[in-house]
Amino acid sequence: MSPTSATSQARELLGVSSLTNKALRTWLYGLPGVDQVGLEGRAAALATRSIKTDSKAWAIDTAIGMIDLTTLEGADTPGKVRSLCAKAELPDPTDLSTPQVAAVCVYGDLVGVAKDALRGSDINVAAVATAFPSGRATLPVKLADTRDAVEAGADEVDMVIDRGAFLAGDYRLVFDQIAAVKQACARPDDAPDAHLKVILETGELATYDNVRRASWLAMLAGADFIKTSTGKIQPAATMPVTLLMLEAVRDWRELTGAMVGVKPAGGIRTSKDALRYLVMVSEIAGDDWLTPQWFRFGASSLLTDLLLQRQKLRTGAYSGADYVTID
Amino acid sequence: MTPKFEYAPAPESRSVVDIASSYGLFIGGDFVDPTDGKSFKTVNPATEEKLADVSEASAADVDKAVRAARRAYDRTWSRMSGAERGKYLYRIARLLQERAREFAVLETLDNGKPIKESRDVDVPTAAAHFFYHAGWADKLEYAGLGPAPKSLGVVGQVIPWNFPLLMLAWKIAPALATGNTVVLKPAETTPLTALLFAEVCRQADLPPGVVNIVTGAGPTGQAIVDHPGVDKIAFTGSTDVGKAIARAVAGTRKRVTLELGGKAANIVFDDAAIDQAVEGIVNGIFFNQGHVCCAGSRLLVQESIADDVVHRLQRRLRTLRVGDPMDKNTDVGAINSAAQLARITELTDAGVAEGAQRWSPDVELPKRGYWFAPTVFTGVSQTHRIAREEIFGPVLSVLTFRTPDEAVAKANNTPYGLSAGIWSEKGSRILAIADKLRAGVVWANTFNRFDPTSPFGGYKESGYGREGGRQGLAAYLDTEGTH
Numbered sequence: 001m002s003p004t005s006a007t008s009q010a011r012e013l014l015g016v017s018s019l020t021n022k023a024l025r026t027w028l029y030g031l032p033g034v035d036q037v038g039l040e041g042r043a044a045a046l047a048t049r050s051i052k053t054d055s056k057a058w059a060i061d062t063a064i065g066m067i068d069l070t071t072l073e074g075a076d077t078p079g080k081v082r083s084l085c086a087k088a089e090l091p092d093p094t095d096l097s098t099p100q101v102a103a104v105c106v107y108g109d110l111v112g113v114a115k116d117a118l119r120g121s122d123i124n125v126a127a128v129a130t131a132f133p134s135g136r137a138t139l140p141v142k143l144a145d146t147r148d149a150v151e152a153g154a155d156e157v158d159m160v161i162d163r164g165a166f167l168a169g170d171y172r173l174v175f176d177q178i179a180a181v182k183q184a185c186a187r188p189d190d191a192p193d194a195h196l197k198v199i200l201e202t203g204e205l206a207t208y209d210n211v212r213r214a215s216w217l218a219m220l221a222g223a224d225f226i227k228t229s230t231g232k233i234q235p236a237a238t239m240p241v242t243l244l245m246l247e248a249v250r251d252w253r254e255l256t257g258a259m260v261g262v263k264p265a266g267g268i269r270t271s272k273d274a275l276r277y278l279v280m281v282s283e284i285a286g287d288d289w290l291t292p293q294w295f296r297f298g299a300s301s302l303l304t305d306l307l308l309q310r311q312k313l314r315t316g317a318y319s320g321a322d323y324v325t326i327d
Numbered sequence: 328m329t330p331k332f333e334y335a336p337a338p339e340s341r342s343v344v345d346i347a348s349s350y351g352l353f354i355g356g357d358f359v360d361p362t363d364g365k366s367f368k369t370v371n372p373a374t375e376e377k378l379a380d381v382s383e384a385s386a387a388d389v390d391k392a393v394r395a396a397r398r399a400y401d402r403t404w405s406r407m408s409g410a411e412r413g414k415y416l417y418r419i420a421r422l423l424q425e426r427a428r429e430f431a432v433l434e435t436l437d438n439g440k441p442i443k444e445s446r447d448v449d450v451p452t453a454a455a456h457f458f459y460h461a462g463w464a465d466k467l468e469y470a471g472l473g474p475a476p477k478s479l480g481v482v483g484q485v486i487p488w489n490f491p492l493l494m495l496a497w498k499i500a501p502a503l504a505t506g507n508t509v510v511l512k513p514a515e516t517t518p519l520t521a522l523l524f525a526e527v528c529r530q531a532d533l534p535p536g537v538v539n540i541v542t543g544a545g546p547t548g549q550a551i552v553d554h555p556g557v558d559k560i561a562f563t564g565s566t567d568v569g570k571a572i573a574r575a576v577a578g579t580r581k582r583v584t585l586e587l588g589g590k591a592a593n594i595v596f597d598d599a600a601i602d603q604a605v606e607g608i609v610n611g612i613f614f615n616q617g618h619v620c621c622a623g624s625r626l627l628v629q630e631s632i633a634d635d636v637v638h639r640l641q642r643r644l645r646t647l648r649v650g651d652p653m654d655k656n657t658d659v660g661a662i663n664s665a666a667q668l669a670r671i672t673e674l675t676d677a678g679v680a681e682g683a684q685r686w687s688p689d690v691e692l693p694k695r696g697y698w699f700a701p702t703v704f705t706g707v708s709q710t711h712r713i714a715r716e717e718i719f720g721p722v723l724s725v726l727t728f729r730t731p732d733e734a735v736a737k738a739n740n741t742p743y744g745l746s747a748g749i750w751s752e753k754g755s756r757i758l759a760i761a762d763k764l765r766a767g768v769v770w771a772n773t774f775n776r777f778d779p780t781s782p783f784g785g786y787k788e789s790g791y792g793r794e795g796g797r798q799g800l801a802a803y804l805d806t807e808g809t810h
Contacts, residue, residue: 033752035772038603048443050337050655059332247602282332283646290332 003179006222010175013220013256024171028216034208034244043239049279056275060310061099063274063302064091066292068126068263070105070300072133072231078113081106083327085117092307093325095314101303102292103156107132108145111152126156126197130181133201133230135160139177146184150194157185158197158298160230161214163204171217178221197225197263197296202241203233211241215248225261231298236266242277246284262289265298271309274302334648337655339442344429346436346519349380352388352542353525355395356535362387367544369518372439373652373661373696381518384541389510389550392539396481396508397556399536404508405478409465416461416504418531423454423496426527430520434492435652437519439661439697440615442653452777453496456795459779460504463800467505470797476804478506479582480558483551486521487564488514488663489618489719493777495521497794498561499538500779505803507559508537510551514564515544516664549575557581561802563620566717566743566788584792584802586620586784588717589745591766592738593623593774596731597632599750603772605639608723611748611774613647613659613701617721618667620789621746623774625707625714627734630727637705637725644701645688659721662697671699671720678704678713683724709740717743731756735763744786748774767793 007019016023051059069088071080085104092098103124104114114125127149131137137145146157159181165173178198185194198218202211218226226245229236242264249260262285268274274297281289289295307324349366351358365383370376384392404412423430430453431445440449467476482502486494491513502509513521521540528538541547548568552560552575559582562572566587576583593611595604611623628636652660662668679685683704692698699720707714707724714724728734738747747766749757761769767785770776777783782798784790792802 032599032601035600035603035752038600038606038772042603042606048447048655049334051334052337053335055333055335278332287331 002183003176006179006182010220019172019175021170021172024175024217025169028171028213031212031216034212036208039208039244040240043243043280046243046279046283047239047276049276051275051279057310057313059275059278060271060306060313062290063271063278063297064306064310065099065102066296067101067303068103068105068265068296068298069101069303070231070265070298072105072107072128076107076110078110080327081110081113082117085114085123087303087325087327088123089118089121091303092310094323095311098307098310102296105158105298108149108152108154111149111154115153124155125153126158127152127154128158128230130159130177132158132160133232135162136164139180142177143180143184146181150185150187154194155192156195156197157181158199158227160199160201161218163201166205166210166214166217174217175221178218178223182222195224196222197227197261198223199227199230199265201230201233202228203235208240208244211244212248215245216252219248219252219260223260225263225296227263227265227298229264229266229298231266237264237268237298239276239280243280243284246280246289249289250285259288259294261294261296263296263298268297268299269301269305271305274306334656336651338651338653339432339435339446339655341432341436341653344433344436346379346433350382350518350522350542352382352384352392353522353528353538353540354388354392355398355539356529358525361385367515369437369516371436371696372516372663373693375695375697378437378519381522381542384512384543384547384550386550389541389547389554392510392541393481393483393554393556395536396510396539399534400480400508403534404537405506407506409467409506412503412506413461413464415531415533416457416464416500419527419533420454420457420461422527422530423450423457427451427454430492430523432653433523434520435660437517438488438491439652439663440618441657441660443655443657444615449490449493452779453493456493456496456500456779460500464504467800467804470800472797472801472804473806476505476806479803479805480507481556482507482509482559482561482803483554483557484509484511484561485548485551485564486511486513487620488517489615489620491517492520492524494563495524497563501794501799501803502561503537505800507803510539510541510557512541512543512548512551515542518542552576559583559803561792562586569790584784584794585790586792586794587745587788587790588719588743589620589622589785589789590625590715590717590741590743591621591623591746591748592625592627592764593748594728594734594738594750594760595626595628595632595636596734596749596751596753596756597629598752598756600752600772601632601636601639604750605636605643607748607750607772607774608640609643609647612723613721614775616659616662616699618663618719619775621768621775622719623746623748624718624722624724626723626725627728627737628725629734630729633725633727637703640703641686641688644703647688647690647701649690649698649700650693659701662699662720665697667719668697668699671718671722674713674716674718675702675722678707678711678722678724681711681713683707683711683713709737715741731760735760739763739765742788745789746770
């Protein structure tokens with residue numbers, strides 16, 4: 001979708017002749033407010049769901065299949081990425097029935113290495129782009145960053161929004177950048193476009209009202225996924241923030257008929273946490289979102305704990321960290 | 328095909344609690360048989376299975392209990408320092424925490440409420456009530472109720488079946504902290520946690536007779552109310568019984584506090600945080616199957632957002648899990664008794680007959696036991712019985728309003744006045760509306776929140792007197808020195 005068509009679609013949805021900052025502001029501020037106490041209370045209540053036996057086994061496998069196995073360090077090397085890819089393909093060498101993860105997420109310059117390593121598998125390669133994690137670069141640089149990753153074969157692009165522009169009230173700028181990056185994710189002819197995940201960096205947006213507005217702005221601009229965090233800022237993903245974003249995609253679907261995915265990232269480390277997120281997906285957005293196509297976990301260490309719990313369910317005994325491969 | 332996240336059964340273990348086959352009356356620190364040997368059974372409303380035989384106290388038994396309470400008052404409790412009384416209350420509070428799981432399971436078995444509520448609300452809040460009042464026991468002179476507030480003597484307390492242990496705590500904790508002794512009657516359908524509490528009193532070495540628990544139905548309660556040795560009556564229950572009590576004690580020296588029925592308005596303005604308001608509506612009326620005197624049973628929603636709110640509410644109700652109260656994932660449990668189920672059925676039938684539109688989510692109710700699906704009526708008018716009468720069940724009546732003044736007028740247009748809720752993101756509006764609502768408790772952007780520090784009680788036919796907080800102490804103290 002070109003930025004022009006994104007703009008004209010947005011104009012139609014907002015019922016305005018020109019997509020000005022004022023028009024966007026009026027629309028975003030027309031969304032219902034978020035009561036912090038109530039939102040956090042709802043998330044805490046859902047966290048008390050008790051997931052046992054068969055449903056636990058199902059949820060653990062589902063969660064493994066939703067992981068974007070991530071390494072985003074300055075010290076990443078081809079060797080590190082290859083071993084991560086090997087783990088993505090074969091998470092538990094002692095149990096070949098273990099599902100594979102959804103994607104491997106790396107910096108743009110390592111997309112080629114990951115693509116080579118995952119050749120022949122169904123696992124996607126996701127690249128962070130647009131001057132990740134701060135997003136402080138000009139649009140041409142962000143677009144070049146994106147095209148680079150797409151040309152190297154990235155199946156998915158995780159971009160960051162310009163939080164500075166958002167906090168300054170320049171919603172049109174945020175919108176335009178998302179729409180432009182979305183266009184840079186396109187591939188010619190029949191080749192599939194890279195899917196665009198838009199990182200809101202909710203830890204820097206600070207208020208729940210802002211998270212709701214940023215979610216709607218990103219969906220309006222063409223996001224395929226909305227993602228909580230880069231993992232570089234605290235707090236990263238939290239249950240209330242994710243719950244709020246699940247409400248946003250649920251309501252967006254009722255408004256437009258289109259589904260948008262949700263990806264909490266950063267800070268989700270235990271199986272118990274992952275199961276609580278799946279409960280939220282089921283009870284807030286609905287079971288339609290319970291597939292890797294519409295829900296992902298951005299995580300590095302979560303997989304290890306899911307595998308430990310999976311082994312425990314299978315064998316009845318806890319093994320220990322040394323019985324799960326580190327990468 | 329879309330997968331479905333089915334939660335496997337997650338039942339709480341029943342084995343943590345021992346239920347005796349029969350129970351005596353707790354009088355003077357011992358379990359004793361009733362004088363005329365009568366008993367009645369208490370059942371699990373989720374299965375109709377009998378749990379235990381419970382003694383039915385006659386007027387003679389009540390007399391024994393009042394005498395025991397008087398003896399304990401004269402010889403021990405009224406002479407004890409506040410600091411010493413506080414120690415007993417702290418001990419009881421800690422024992423409630425230690426035995427929390429036991430109490431929660433027993434409450435759910437006897438009452439039918441979901442285990443997650445008895446575990447996360449009833450029992451912890453009951454313990455909190457004892458902790459709070461334990462702290463007051465040696466500080467009564469500084470409560471702003473006069474320089475030397477005095478205890479009243481023997482207090483007769485009659486409590487309902489909707490929060491059996493929590494209502495017991497609301498009654499016993501302030502009575503003991505202020506130096507009174509107690510004869511308490513739990514409701515006939517839910518006596519078991521009160522009898523377990525009697526065991527806790529013994530475990531805490533509470534002096535015999537300070538707390539006496541007599542089980543029975545209406546006549547037992549009446550014997551307490553009519554007993555000349557009782558100095559004060561504290562009652563929580565229906566407005567009809569409350570009126571009868573007020574008539575019975577008129578012209579006597581007895582003091583009375585009454586916490587009665589309600590038909591609370593939960594007012595949602597167009598600028599509310601809608602998703603959280605929907606949660607508040609659900610919590611307001613479906614918490615504890617709607618067996619809550621302060622339940623938000625009338626939803627007053629601004630007409631401009633009514634369709635959206637009802638749509639979101641219905642979507643939310645489809646995710647409620649109705650069924651086995653012992654399952655940790657159950658949101659809505661069983662109706663407490665066949666009689667209550669009949670009352671709810673009668674009123675909802677009247678709602679349909681009077682022209683309101685009835686809606687329930689598609690839920691499969693268990694075959695045995697007393698069950699009622701969460702129900703929402705739209706198109707309700709103030710004239711309908713379902714808008715005026717307390718249903719005391721999982722039934723919400725939705726009414727609309729156009730302006731803030733109309734919201735206030737409709738909210739106040741009831742003989743009751745226990746509680747109300749306001750949902751708005753505008754602080755000034757919340758304060759202005761709260762000022763105009765004739766209700767004892769007004770929640771803003773929340774509902775059904777209870778805290779021992781906050782006084783609770785009604786206006787109009789919802790009763791008089793306050794429970795909790797500094798104001799709640801006044802109900803158990805002679806503050807004028809005229810007693």
